[in-house]
Amino acid sequence: MSKNNNVSVIGLGYVGLPLALLAAEKGYSVTGIDTNKQRVSAINAGKDPIGDSYVANKIKENPFTATTNYESIAGSKVVLICVPTPVKDVYKPDLSYLKSAVESVAEKMTKDTLIVVESTINPGVCDEVVVPLLESKSDLKINKDFFLSHCPERINPGDPKWSVDNIPRVVGASSHDGLMKAVDFYESIIEAPVKPMSSLKEAEAVKIVENSFRDINIAFVNELAMSFTKLGIDVKNVIDGAATKPFAFMPHYPSIGVGGHCIPVDPYYLIEYARGHGFDHEFLSLARSINSKMPDFTIDRLTEALSEVGLSLKGAKIAVLGLSYKANVADDRESPSYKLIKILGSKDVKVATYDPYFPESSTTPNLQEAIKDVDAIVLATNHDQFKNLPNEKTNAKVFIDGKNAFEKEDFSKRDIVYRGIGRGYL
Numbered sequence: 001m002s003k004n005n006n007v008s009v010i011g012l013g014y015v016g017l018p019l020a021l022l023a024a025e026k027g028y029s030v031t032g033i034d035t036n037k038q039r040v041s042a043i044n045a046g047k048d049p050i051g052d053s054y055v056a057n058k059i060k061e062n063p064f065t066a067t068t069n070y071e072s073i074a075g076s077k078v079v080l081i082c083v084p085t086p087v088k089d090v091y092k093p094d095l096s097y098l099k100s101a102v103e104s105v106a107e108k109m110t111k112d113t114l115i116v117v118e119s120t121i122n123p124g125v126c127d128e129v130v131v132p133l134l135e136s137k138s139d140l141k142i143n144k145d146f147f148l149s150h151c152p153e154r155i156n157p158g159d160p161k162w163s164v165d166n167i168p169r170v171v172g173a174s175s176h177d178g179l180m181k182a183v184d185f186y187e188s189i190i191e192a193p194v195k196p197m198s199s200l201k202e203a204e205a206v207k208i209v210e211n212s213f214r215d216i217n218i219a220f221v222n223e224l225a226m227s228f229t230k231l232g233i234d235v236k237n238v239i240d241g242a243a244t245k246p247f248a249f250m251p252h253y254p255s256i257g258v259g260g261h262c263i264p265v266d267p268y269y270l271i272e273y274a275r276g277h278g279f280d281h282e283f284l285s286l287a288r289s290i291n292s293k294m295p296d297f298t299i300d301r302l303t304e305a306l307s308e309v310g311l312s313l314k315g316a317k318i319a320v321l322g323l324s325y326k327a328n329v330a331d332d333r334e335s336p337s338y339k340l341i342k343i344l345g346s347k348d349v350k351v352a353t354y355d356p357y358f359p360e361s362s363t364t365p366n367l368q369e370a371i372k373d374v375d376a377i378v379l380a381t382n383h384d385q386f387k388n389l390p391n392e393k394t395n396a397k398v399f400i401d402g403k404n405a406f407e408k409e410d411f412s413k414r415d416i417v418y419r420g421i422g423r424g425y426l
């Protein structure tokens with residue numbers, strides 16, 4: 001695709017910001033659009049608003065302009081939509097951000113524009129929601145005047161190996177011509193294969209299937225963790241053993257729960273859509289239910305360990321370390337830490353929290369302060385800053401390793417009861 005084509009990227013978060021930086025680096029003239037004024041100002045000042053090393057490296061050079069208005073759409077031949085698609089109420093897909101962005105695009109877009117939805121959506125959203133909105137809010141017709149494509153984002157924030165420029169992509173589109181344009185565009189910016197899919201619906205399904213696959217596998221090992229605790233078997237050792245099989249096994253590990261904007265959210269998009277078409281996704285619902293139980297399971301382990309040292313949960317002082325949903329990222333969306341903290345609060349526990357990525361949400365200013373004078377420590381996120389925990393000064397009598405980041409032996413020289421998740425230490 002000619003680099004003379006202007007590109008607009010809508011939604012400058014974990015997905016849109018690295019993508020806008022990449023397209024600009026590859027020679028496109030890029031405009032970034034976001035409704036968040038502070039974010040737009042930070043980007044234009046060359047600052048990384050999301051705490052991501054890929055973004056921090058590239059943004060200093062100010063390679064594109066960010067704005068809160070949609071004026072650039074009229075002059076853009078490629079429009080990439082990367083707005084949030086969360087769930088609301090009791091896990092109902094919330095397409096309000098996507099609909100709003102699509103309406104704003106429709107009001108400004110001109111002929112021959114390729115619109116690409118990168119946000120995660122269930123099968124059917126492009127055909128049933130996006131196309132009708134684009135047509136009704138403009139006087140343009142799909143495949144005659146403009147093209148729609150879906151290229152689900154697969155970025156994995158904090159991953160040193162896989163980033164926006166080297167992760168393979170799948171692309172679906174409204175027509176053959178639209179598909180060719182979309183494949184051409186992605187091949188011009190990424191150093192990885194771009195696989196054309198036969199429809200928008202197939203491309204939409206790919207992303208939900210990938211993330212549901214992960215949720216289901218994690219649910220399986222979380223269930224094993226709960227079972228093996230009763231059976232006195234160390235689940236981590238078993239998984240590591242099974243992983244020596246060079247084919248047909250892929251290790252996943254148990255923990256205090258599943259967080260982030262994708263894995264605990266995306267399965268609901270398929271569950272709800274299929275339910276509306278008369279199919280009940282029992283397997284996906286069960287995985288969600290098992291993974292949601294893990295904070296309660298963690299608290300049961302904590303209660304048992306406290307009782308072993310003559311303490312009760314009620315009235316105890318507990319340090320919860322880590323608010324991010326995963327290690328070394330400044331993202332706490334759907335983090336199981338918050339569920340854990342909420343349950344502890346409801347049980348009359350005094351909770352001290354600390355996360356170096358969320359100083360404002362932490363109740364203590366540093367790690368030492370958080371763990372100094374507590375009965376137990378719960379490691380909820382295995383940030384690098386917590387690696388020296390076995391050697392830190394603390395009065396805690398119990399250590400709950402919610403990420404199985406340590407071994408029992410790491411604490412052997414200390415007067416502390418260590419519990420992992422499913423490590424078989426009854």
Ligand SMILES: NC(=O)c1ccc[n+]([C@@H]2O[C@H](COP(=O)([O-])OP(=O)(O)OC[C@H]3O[C@@H](n4cnc5c(N)ncnc54)[C@H](O)[C@@H]3O)[C@@H](O)[C@H]2O)c1
Nearest residue numbers: 011012013014015034035036083084085097101119120153
């Ligand atoms: N975070 C991930 O790791 C990841 C990975 C793959 C896919 N996804 C998917 O990508 C999409 C975006 O996720 P994210 O993590 O980047 O979200 P995010 O919250 O980090 O960023 C979204 C941005 O969109 C902006 N926004 C919201 N409504 C807007 C509108 N109408 N117009 C312009 N800007 C608007 C917000 O202000 C925000 O800055 C979601 O569908 C998500 O499921 C996320």
